[in-house]
Amino acid sequence: MNTQTKPSDIASSTSSTGSEIPFSFDELFFSRTDGQGIILSGNSVFQRVSIYSWNEILHKPHKIIRHPDMPKAVFWLLWNTIKSGQPIGAYVKNKAKDGRHYWVFAIVTPIDGGYLSVRLKPSSSLFRKIQDEYITLKKIEKSDNPSPEESANLLLARLKKLGFRNYNAFMASALSHEIIARDKQLKKGEDPSINNFNNLVESAQHLLDHTKEIFHNYEGHRHVPLNLQVHAAQLGETGAAIGVISNNYTTIATELQEKMTRFMESGTHVAETIDSGLFLAATAKIQREVASVFKQAPPNEGASQEKEMINLQQQQQAYSLKAAKGLKDISIKISHFKESCLEMRKLTASLEVTRIMGKIQCASLDAENSSLPNLINDLGQFQDAISHGLKLIDQANKTIENNVKYILEYS
Structure with a gap:
């Protein structure tokens, strides 16, 4: 040393x-x-x-x-x-x-x-x-x-x-930053696993941002069913079809609300699991180096060399295993999140059918002078926002999967 x-x-x-x-x-x-x-x-x-x-x-x-x-x-x-x-x-x-x-x-x-x-x-x-x-x-x-x-x-x-987001996210980021800064000070090459984990963190943040954006869009359109019902009532018998459309949308919106909670939780779990994996991997790296340094150091009066080597090696091995498990956990969480995304896509397809029906009814009712077309357009914008967000989430998911695969192959 x-x-x-x-x-x-x-x-x-x-x-x-x-x-x-x-x-x-x-x-x-x-x-x-x-x-x-x-x-x-x-x-x-x-x-x-x-x-x-x-x-x-x-x-x-x-x-x-x-x-x-x-x-x-x-x-x-x-x-x-x-x-x-x-x-x-x-x-x-x-x-x-x-x-x-x-x-x-x-x-x-x-x-x-x-x-x-x-x-x-x-x-x-x-x-x-x-x-x-x-x-x-x-x-x-x-x-x-x-x-x-x-x-x-x-x-x-x-x-x-x-x-x-929380202290776990902070300490994972801090430790990886310090390892990268320390490696630069010591003129070491970049650690590919730490860099790939940082890419995972970045992709997870993108995933969370897109998930929150979809949720905010949902919040901004949650009153559309009620407004459609009001218009149907104002139109009387001629608005019966709009009433049916409103009921359909209400059913979809209720299911969407239920799925939205799981969707948000799944996205958060992915990000939290990545933070944990990064911290575990970085911890194992430092523990490994400490054990190596201590093994080569001369004995000192303050510690039993043999006992402390056993402690350090056992701890390093334990955290290496935890880091490997963390990578597998990320893959599992991504799979669960993709299931939530699939459920959201199915609901988005249902929204598209409802929107088309609404446009047809608006045309047959000659509702150009009412706010009904605007409501149907709002529904279309909401559907487009979800579809766009899900595409961006797909990209983040793929990036995460590729980085996890790379780390697993070279760790």
Whole structure:
């Protein structure tokens, strides 16, 4: 492992309180805790960067390195997630023994008897944005004194404004950004699996956008059946056919409403499964590198080399399997979503029949001076919007399927 510090890796190399601890992009470090966050072991990079001796840091709470600049929101999210048995990733500013700080992107995963945290040096443009968000949130915490959960909700709201659906989407994107930025710093070639996963995320967002657009179009036309019924009533006996058309459309619209819920849920499940798959794949990649580095490092007094190697290898293998399963889950979710799309197409075809019947009746009733033709045109626009949206979704589906196939073949 190269422990030489490069000038570009550090914000400040002075030892004054408040400056940044230097460490290189090729340095990865980890620590293992029990279920209460008590440090049980770690690697030499963790010990060196924190500046604590092993005697000072072992069997101490992990918060011994917590920096006061960190919003409590982050730790509430972290503990709430890992206690539920799920992994989490977060940008964390830590405090060394001498008062200096160092930033990491931490990946914390549940492990038998506690938790394992692996960390890398962040440098992406997203990292800089989150630093600003933390500063703002910390000011709010000082002035308004929200509970940790309330502060976490404030953070989630800000992330949503930055374009992330939820924290899982954010941490998956953040980790992939940091891996790409780190590889550039180390002059490594691009990781095709991470790039393809990012393409999956982009396609999933397109899919969600088109799905929401169809839903908004549905919402904008949901009153058409009622308006048709009103016109049928105004026309009396001559409007009987329009009444039948209105009833047909009402039946279709009711079924459409039922299918629309499943349609939206299916699209969301695809996106969420892709976010999860990306995070798992990226986590497995970093864990694999940590295990490789630790295997080559000289033993240190703070950890049993053999025991920690077993822990790291088991965790890496577990997350590699989870990542592979995640890819299969994406394929399953896409299949379910395509079924929802097929149901939507069938309903769209029914709408087309209803619209044609309406046009014929408008012509026979000489309804040019009424708003009935406009209603029928609205129905046509709605049908066209659904058809167009489904075509775009088809393209996104195919892109996702091709990327999943590629990742499966080369992973």
